[in-house]
Amino acid sequence: MAKITYITFDGTVYDIEARNGTTVMENAVRNAVPGIEAECGGACACATCHVYVDEAWVERTGEPQPMEEDMLDFASDVQPNSRLSCQIRVSDALDGLVVRIPASQG
Template sequence: MTRLTIVAFDGTRHELDAANGSTVMENAVRNSVPGIEAECGGACACATCHVYVDDAWSEKVGPPAAMEEDMLDFAFDVRPTSRLSCQIKVSDALDGLVVHVPERQG
């Protein structure tokens, strides 16, 4: 299991144990993390699972792929560390990952 922390907009920290191969979005939805709407269910067809990758993890998570980058155009308050949580696959390399939920989605 990989440790994942999702920080809600109000500052509440959600510490989760996530299975490798799952996505950050799947774990957020499964654990009812507020602010992750995931309207398309993880198909990279909306921007309602938008998160900010913590600066310390940005390089390790990597940049968005082209399709994800296009969808981020629809997200609210996009920043250099913005990613769609449905596109971040959990792995041992991301043990301890911290992401932050924006004020609102889309």
């Protein structure tokens, strides 16, 4: 289990206990975190689960794969630390992960 902190565009904080092997997106949807729509259900076929990974966690979450990079082209306000939360798998190494949800998804 890992604790993930989601911060919405208005500063509301959601601390979620996430099972290993699930995705950051799945846990947001399961816990009704606003701003994570996940219209494609986690198939990396939309950009409605776009998040900003806190700078301290960028290395541990890794770089986007080419398919994810292509889908990020459809997201608003993309930054160097942008990721699709459906592509970040939860593990013990991500215990304490902090992600922010863009205002454009609020």
